Structures are given as C-alpha cells and as structure tokens.
Amino acid sequence: MTIALELRGIAKRFGPTRVLRGIDLQVQSGERHALIGPNGAGKSTLFDTISGRTKPDEGRIVAIGIDITGRAPQRISRVLARSFQTTSVFTGLSVLDNLRCAALGSASSRRIDRWLPSRALEDRARAMLDAIGLAAHADVPAARLTYAEQRALDLGIALATDAPLILLDEPTAGMNRAEASRALALIRATTQGRTLVVIEHDMDAVFGLADRISVLVQGRVIATGTPAAIRDDRAVREAYLGESR
Template identity: 45%
Template sequence: MLRVENLVRRFGGITATDNLSLDVARGELHAIIGPNGAGKTTLISQLTGQLLPNSGAIRFAGREITTMPSYKRSALGLARSFQITSLLTDFTALDNVALAVQAHDGHSFYFWGSARNEKHLREAARSALARVGLGHRADVVVSELSHGEQRELELAVALATKPQLLLLDEPMAGLGITESARMVKLLQELRQEVTIVLVEHDMDAVFALADRITVLVYGRVIASGAPSAIRQNEEVRRAYLGDQHAVTDHA
C-alpha cells in the first residue's frame, strides 16, 4: 500500500528525516513510535504532502506521489488526522463532516450553507458520524463536544473522504482512561476496513493494536517488526521503551 524509500528532510542544519525507508502492507495497522523529536509528525507531513522531502521517494498503491500536492493525495485515498485537533469549532459535528465530503467530491466552497442543503452530503456525513459512535451528537456544535468526542469527530472527517490509507497522528493525545479505551475499540473495528498508520505515545494502545511497529530515533529507523520483536529489541528498550515493556507479549 505504501512504500517510503530513502526519505530525507532537513530544516537548516537539522536532519528531521534521515534516509528513512518504510513499507506498509495493505490491510495492516502499522504503528510508528519514538521519543519526542524523533521525526514522527515530520514523516506524516511528508506522506500527506504538507511537507516535501529533500530527497527520496514515496509510493502509494504503486504510484509515485513524492511531489504530488496534498489534495491530489487525498483524492487517491490518503487521509490524515492531526496531533492537535483541527476542526471548525463554531460549526456542528455534522457540518464538519459534510464539508469534508463536499471537498472530496470536488464541490466548490462558494457558500458554507451549500453543504447543509445537499441531501447526499448530509447522508454521507451522518453515516461517517454513526461509524465512530457520534450519530447522536450530529447537531452539537464542536466547541461543546468533549475532547474525546472531538478526536472521534476527526476520525469521522477522515473517513468521510473514503480513504484507502488512514494516517493518525496521536489520536490518544489528551484522552482519559475511558476515552482511550473507547478509541482503541474504535480503531480495532476500523482496521478491518482500512489500512492504518498510527503515530502514538500510548504504548499500551500501540501494543494492543499494531500488526507491525517501526521505531524512529532522530529521524532514523532503528527497528521495525512485529510487536513481540520490538518489545525484546535491546536498542529500542534503551532508546525508548524502557524496562516496563521488555517482556513477552500479553494478549
């Protein structure tokens, strides 16, 4: 589904992505972990086209997309949720998702109200909201939603674009125990429908969800493999995980 080859991204004298190569198989949930400053969000931004690499190549579903604009990547089936919520807080949950459907369908944004008035946009938006458990909150203004509900709404916005590959940048950030558990359950369900790349600091969630894990340190891949192999990797333990995860897998 996704192949990254020898990707390099520099900011002045800092190399944020250092000759990085990565494969994501169709149908898997592939987690990317690493300490703060490892270059995880920089990588995601290059995959979606918000940033362009200095060198290297990105291929999606067999197609070269390295310099392709973000909107064209979205049209091909790449969708992203952000580390910090990026919703229209003065609009309802339904409005936010309907606008995403409208954008993906190629309609103009000549007037905000058009997304409210077109039946097919609202039906598609309600379907996406129901998929993440927010069907009953469709008409609530985003600013009145809890943080956890806003995270779920971001997923609905991404799903509304009918992605083949969903790039999630720390969806657990700021969630409480109950909200995190609900998000893990939702991702376990979504992984049956769409390929997912997950950037996340919550290691319990990562090890519960991931088919494969890639570990970044200073923009470099230091390990990539099954969760059991990552748990037991000495370099990963020293660089990031610590002793609490240096045990055999527990289902």
C-alpha cells in the same frame, strides 16, 4: 502482498537540523502499522512529508502505486486521509457538517454526484457520528465540544473519507481511558480492509492494534517488526521503551 505505502530514503532538514535521515519503510496493503518513538524523533514530520504538507529534501513516496512525492494534500486526498496531532476540526461548523464535509471530499462521493449530498454520503456521515459517540451533539458547533470530543471528531473526519490509506497522528492524545479505548475500537473497526499508519504513545494501544511497529529515533527507523519482536528488541528497549520506566 501488495504494498500500500513505500518510503525510500526520505530525508528532511529544517535549517541545520536533520530531522529525517533516510527513512525506508514499506506498509503492506491492509496492514495496521504503528509508528512509535521519543518526542522529537520526527514522526509528525514524516507524516507531513507523506501527506504533502512539506516536501522531503530527498527520497520518494509511493502510495497505492502512485508516486506522490511533494504533491499537495488536496491532490492526494483520494488516496490518503490524515489526522493531526492537534485538533483541526472546523470549529464554526456543526459536528455533523464536519463529517458531511469529510464524506463529501471522498472519492466515491465525487463519482456519485458532485453537487448534491447523496443518500449514501448522508448515511456515512451519520454512521460516523454514532460511531464516535457524538450523536447527541450533531448540531452543536464543533467549537463547543470538549477537547476529547474534538479529538473524536478529528478521527471521524479522517475515517469518514473512503481513502484507502489512513494516517492518524496520536489519535487518543488527551482522551481518558474510556474515550481512548472507544477510539481504538473505532479505529480497529473502520480501518478493516484499509491500510493504517498510526503514531501512538500509548503502548497498550499500539500493541493491541498494530500488525507491525516501526520505531523512529532521531530521524531513523531503528527497527520494524511485530509487536512481540519490537517488545523484545534490545536496541528499541534501550532507545525508547526503557526511557518510560
């Protein structure tokens, strides 16, 4: 098994607050790995450090064999695509153009043709449009979508790249049950053969999607394991799962 993502001793503080306190994590190639934990545990901050939005104070990040510690997001876009907890679509562009941009930014499109949108690129954008259920809104400015539709588009933007490593921050937040279950099926289908790290609050979603789960509490990983092992882990139940009862 090769390792797609390795975090070694990641630490991050904001002023006096230690948000990440020495995170070690290995995600295998092809694995779907969920990151769960209470509000404020540091999950999104960890994604920020992996994706280059913020620099860790300590530690190393190796993705697909490349040390990407502290590299700017645009320098690692071939390796890694990331969606945000809040929607981040280009509101002034049409839905389809948002997906075209994502496909255009991907590594294979750069190899095929730098200037003209290739047939493959157009096909990929349109396939993603169908997959996220927004075909009827192809030419609508993204600003006019509902919140849940914008979340679906966010997801499509991350998945339309061909980055081998995908990070999704609460992809189903704000969706109703039907939308969330469609989004999860899409995530499952489109991350086949890629490596996924997903932050997710919906426990059913996590247990249905993830091969392994890591639990983050107060900036530390307190457990990593299969869904069954995590469900039965006493420390996890006390620290996290118990609190929702």
